Amino acid sequence: MEESEIKKGLMGVTVDVTQISKVMPEINKLTYRGYTVNDLCDKCDFEETAYLLLNGNLPTTTQLQEFTDAEKANRNISKELKEAILNFPKASHPMDGLRTAISILGQEDDRVWDNTEGTNYNKFVMMYAKIPTIIAAIQRCKEGKEIIDPDETLTRTDNFFNMCFGKVPEPIIVKAFNVSQILYAEHSFNASTFTARVIASTTSDIYSAVTGAIGALKGPLHGGANEQVMHTLIEIAEPKHAAAWLDNAFKNKLKVMGFGHRVYKNGDSRVPEMKRWENKVADVKDGKKWMEISNILEDKMVSEKGIYPNLDFPAGPAYYMMGFEIEMFTPIFVMSRITGWAAHVIEQTNSNRLIRPLSFYEGEGIRTVTLVEKR
Numbered sequence: 150m151e152e153s154e155i156k157k158g159l160m161g162v163t164v165d166v167t168q169i170s171k172v173m174p175e176i177n178k179l180t181y182r183g184y185t186v187n188d189l190c191d192k193c194d195f196e197e198t199a200y201l202l203l204n205g206n207l208p209t210t211t212q213l214q215e216f217t218d219a220e221k222a223n224r225n226i227s228k229e230l231k232e233a234i235l236n237f238p239k240a241s242h243p244m245d246g247l248r249t250a251i252s253i254l255g256q257e258d259d260r261v262w263d264n265t266e267g268t269n270y271n272k273f274v275m276m277y278a279k280i281p282t283i284i285a286a287i288q289r290c291k292e293g294k295e296i297i298d299p300d301e302t303l304t305r306t307d308n309f310f311n312m313c314f315g316k317v318p319e320p321i322i323v324k325a326f327n328v329s330q331i332l333y334a335e336h337s338f339n340a341s342t343f344t345a346r347v348i349a350s351t352t353s354d355i356y357s358a359v360t361g362a363i364g365a366l367k368g369p370l371h372g373g374a375n376e377q378v379m380h381t382l383i384e385i386a387e388p389k390h391a392a393a394w395l396d397n398a399f400k401n402k403l404k405v406m407g408f409g410h411r412v413y414k415n416g417d418s419r420v421p422e423m424k425r426w427e428n429k430v431a432d433v434k435d436g437k438k439w440m441e442i443s444n445i446l447e448d449k450m451v452s453e454k455g456i457y458p459n460l461d462f463p464a465g466p467a468y469y470m471m472g473f474e475i476e477m478f479t480p481i482f483v484m485s486r487i488t489g490w491a492a493h494v495i496e497q498t499n500s501n502r503l504i505r506p507l508s509f510y511e512g513e514g515i516r517t518v519t520l521v522e523k524r
Contacts, residue, residue: 154509155509159506164338164343164504165338165346165497167337167338167493167496168182168205168496169181169182169202169335169337169489169492169493169496170182170202170335170336170337170489171337172336172337172412172413172418173418174412174413174415174418177413177415177416177418178418179336179418179419181198181201181202181334181335182201182202182205182206184201184207186331186332186418186419186422187418187422189201189331190328190331190332190422193207193331194327195305195306195327195330195331195334195485196213196216196217196220196304196305197213198330198331198334198488199216199277199334199488200212200213200216202334202335202488202489202492203270203273203488203491203492203495216274217304217305219274219278220274220277220278220305221278221299221301222278222301223274223275223277223278223279224278224279224281224282224299224301224308225279225282225298225299226250226279226282226283226286227257229253229257230250230253230254230257230283231286231296233249233250233253234246234250234283234286234287234290234296235290235296237249237287237290239290239291242367242476243284243287243288243291243476243477243479243480244363244366244367244373244476244479244480244483245367246283246287247280247283247284247287247363247480247483248360248363248364248367250283250287251276251280251356251359251360251363252356252360254275254276254279254356255354255356255357255360258272258275258356260272261354261356262354264352264354264355264498266495266498266499269355269491269494269495269498270491270495272355272356272491273355273487273488273491273495276356276359276487276491277487277488277491278305280483280484280487281299281305281308281309281312281484282298282299282312284309284313284477284480284481284483284484285297285309285312285313286312287480288313288473288474288477289312289313291474296312297311297312297313297315298312299312300312303317306323306326306327306330307323309484310322310323310326313472313473314472318471318472319433321429321430321433322430322433322434322471324426325426325427325429325430325467325471326471328422328423328426329423329426329464329467329468329481329485330484330485331485332419332422332423332460332464332485333460333464333482333485333486334485334486334488334489335486335488335489335492336489337412339371340365340366340368340370340371341362341363341365341366341371341372341486341490342362342486342489342490342493344358344361344362344364344365345358345359345361345362345490345493345494345497346358346493346494346497346504347361347504348361348362349493349494349497349498349501350497350501350502350503350504351503352498352501355491355494358490358494359487359490359491359494362486362490363483366479366482366483366486367479369406372461372479372482372483372486373479374406374407374459374461374465375407375461375464375465375468375478375479375482376465376475376476376478376479377406377407377461377465378406378407378461378462378465378466379465379466379468379469379475379478380406380475381405381406381407381446382439382442382443382465382466385442385446387438387442388438388441388442388445391441391442391445391446391449392445392449395445395446395449395450399453399454405446405450405456406461407458407459407461407462407465408450408456408457408458408459408462409456409457409459410457410459413457413459415457416457416458417457417458417459417460419459419460420457420458420459420460420462420463423460423463423464423467424463426467427440427463427464427466427467427470428440430467430470430471431466431470434470434471436466436470439466439469439470440466443462443463443466447462464478465478468481
């Protein structure tokens, strides 16, 4: 077999069809069910976008009310899960805790083998509602603080901030967070989504699919990149050091996190919208320094390497300025991407075929075991 026939990383390989989202690098657009994410960010809340991804259309007023009511009714987690979170190792990464918590949700659900569309949708609503509660509880426990229970009188985002910090921030922070959630919600057959679809294709349960997706998202080459971006900015510390830091990275062939994308070659279509709100956050949270460093890195990467930032580059610093610990950035990504994952699991299940690619063997030929080898 010729080397050109091997598609490392499945690059350029189309493995299935989908109606959920479309990345259009040729016109620099990302659409969910036909709507551009820019339009959704301008005109919709995240709850409306979540409903759209799972149901195919934007909700009516009644449908949205029913959806938000169901989310609010499912926010609480069991006493057993709360105790498990309290016992998670304090030094562990929150993504590990979240992965374990989803497994516990699966153990608590006696419908675990029921993969019908209606049941899977109900399981999605449960995870969609409980994941913010789980993430906030993990953060509070790691900080040695008491867990704050969900407040059904608050919106999903307001409630999340209240569970994390004991208060709801100014509206501009809430809006910026909601924009990030819309932008992170779905992105075609990315690594974590494909992981979820592979697991679903075995006719395993949606909790297993989401657990596997969380494991994939944790990687710094996928969701974990937003954490690495902020570590980079903190290492640089001051705008005057940014150019020299990047020159050293070029010299030593170091990967600069938050730049480049497998699909987008002329810039991630989500970045301009996130940058606009990142700057708004910086204005109210005294983040001018982080914006200056980011701008220097971006200008230099584009002009000297022709490599553009991806969504993680503005999202990481935005979350940091909102007050979140760096290791919480990727779990916050999960709060959003659970919508895309669930939509893909349901789509895969509704038209399923086991995903089982081939490999090209280039190891040893047939060998015979000898007595000398066994000694």
